[in-house]
Amino acid sequence: MKIMLNNREEHFDAQTLTVAQIMEIKSFTFRMLVVRLNDTLIKKEDYSSASVKEGDDLKIIHLVSGG
Amino acid sequence: MSTFNQIRAILSQKTIGIAGAGGLGSNCAVSLLRSGVGKLIIADFDVVSDANLNRQFYFHDQIGERKVDALRDNLLRICPFASLQMHNVKVTPQNISLLFSTCDVVVEAFDLADQKQMLIEFMLENHPDIPVVAASGLAGWGGTDLLRIQKSGLLYICGDETEEVSEENPPLAPKVNIVSNLQADTVLGILLGEKQ
Numbered sequence: 298m299k300i301m302l303n304n305r306e307e308h309f310d311a312q313t314l315t316v317a318q319i320m321e322i323k324s325f326t327f328r329m330l331v332v333r334l335n336d337t338l339i340k341k342e343d344y345s346s347a348s349v350k351e352g353d354d355l356k357i358i359h360l361v362s363g364g
Numbered sequence: 365m366s367t368f369n370q371i372r373a374i375l376s377q378k379t380i381g382i383a384g385a386g387g388l389g390s391n392c393a394v395s396l397l398r399s400g401v402g403k404l405i406i407a408d409f410d411v412v413s414d415a416n417l418n419r420q421f422y423f424h425d426q427i428g429e430r431k432v433d434a435l436r437d438n439l440l441r442i443c444p445f446a447s448l449q450m451h452n453v454k455v456t457p458q459n460i461s462l463l464f465s466t467c468d469v470v471v472e473a474f475d476l477a478d479q480k481q482m483l484i485e486f487m488l489e490n491h492p493d494i495p496v497v498a499a500s501g502l503a504g505w506g507g508t509d510l511l512r513i514q515k516s517g518l519l520y521i522c523g524d525e526t527e528e529v530s531e532e533n534p535p536l537a538p539k540v541n542i543v544s545n546l547q548a549d550t551v552l553g554i555l556l557g558e559k560q
Contacts, residue, residue: 303514329477331484336517338488356516360484363503363529364388364475364540 298351303358317345320357329360371556372400378555379403381467383455383483385431386410387540388499388547389473390421390438395548397439401555403447404439407463408432409454419537455479460486464494469551472498473544475529488519495520497550502543503527503535511542513550520554522546 299308302323309322316332316339332339333356339347349355380401382389385408393404408431412422426434432450439446451463455474460483464470470491472483480498487496501523502511514521523543529535 329481331481331519331521333488333516333519338485340485356514358500358514358516358521359525360477360480360498360500361503361523361525361528362475362477362480363501363527363535364384364386364473364499 298349300349300352301354303356313348313350315345316343316347316349316355316357319349319355320344323357325357325359327359327361331358331360332356333358366556368400374556375400375552376402378468379405379466380551381405381464381470382407382473383460383464383470384408384473384475384479385420385435386416386473386475387419387535388502388544389471390431390435391419391541391544392471392473392548392551393435393439394421394442395545396551397443397446399548399552401551403449405449405451405463405467406432406435407451407453407455407459408435409452419535419540455483457482457486461490465491467494469495469497469554471547471551472496473547477528484519492518494518495554497522497547497554499523499543499547501525501527502539503529503533505536505539508539508542511539511546513546520547520550522550 410431412426412434432452436450474480495518497520499522510524
């Protein structure tokens, strides 16, 4: 499948993947994240159930301390 | 194109919430006030300390004062007629709606990542129609060409999303000021329409 991940086109072999699987494949290791799938908030407890499919727009935003 | 008077006429009708009055919040408030935003609602529970003066909009003789009081004094010195609502509270899911539900835009200006996440997720879930301008990644110096604004719906994240504050990577005035003003400029873009 082909999706937009953080505004960049990404290809994956699988037809569908969970948010958690994509995080693992792409090595997102930051502790604090805001995840939005097609502009809908995905909370941490739903990372392993929310599925991403062809054409989806996924944003995984890192939150780091400082202000 | 708009004249400054036309810009002010629009901005004077707007209310901006700022969650946190540290390096991001205090400097962002100054820029929004100078631009002519009608009303600022600012919440913070902290007290001005010596360590804040390397980047926050406070003065040495204000050490020990509550930040919301010191910031009110400083903002009123810029604009004596400013409409300011200052709240000396810790922002929590229990009071976010009370504080910010009347705002046209809310600025996330916290220090800690878990606080940032709390505010962003609460606003997205409970006030999806209010734009949120957050910040992530501003420690140290250099790499300012990597600072950017990520947009997802009505959520805007300003910063490099990488440079986390630590003992060896402290927040310093230049980048903190740049990011706080990226936030202020993003607020103007939301209120006035994207760049001409």
